[in-house]
Amino acid sequence: DQQVKQNSPSLSVQEGRISILNCDYTNSMFDYFLWYKKYPAEGPTFLISISSIKDKNEDGRFTVFLNKSAKHLSLHIVPSQPGDSAVYFCAAINAGKSTFGDGTTLTVKP
């Protein structure tokens, strides 16, 4: 039973446009959510997070939205830049344990 799902394996957007990456979860006990970004040959790096008591968190070009009733999380990148091309993982936390999605490969075309 996969508790965290990223249903889109890949996403391609034009530079300057918005990128929207989605994540769904099934466990209502998750109380903290994070997005990580991964470049080839490197480990994932933390990007942005949100607590379950909030519905939005913004950091520069990155905004994470949380819809608890729908058990849905999304990451918006505006404007998208070629350097944003990477694999993005969402992660959900319950009792200190992180569960990751399978990742979405974002390609931003110049």
Place this chain on the structure above:
Amino acid sequence: KAGVTQTPRYLIKTRGQQVTLSCSPISGHRSVSWYQQTPGQGLQFLFEYFSETQRNKGNFPGRFSGRQFSNSRSEMNVSTLELGDSALYLCASRLPGGDTQYFGPGTRLTVL
């Protein structure tokens, strides 16, 4: 502060052999987790250690084991290697009570 380091970065083994991977967490981080990443499978949680004790364990066979030392460094061992064990093995550390994980660059294991 130095980041999470993992050694070796690349490893080639044959079926049936065993392998030991090493991870040094960020100074002050006492929690170390291990993940397996394979194409299309995302990050699969192996186990987490805190203060030399295994705190959480994922759904992997007993061939996968780990340990943590008093200086928080951790090792992961895989015995009787199978072709399907070929993957990127990532180690991550975090502060006590922290939720953000800091990942190392990974060890790329290839089993022939």
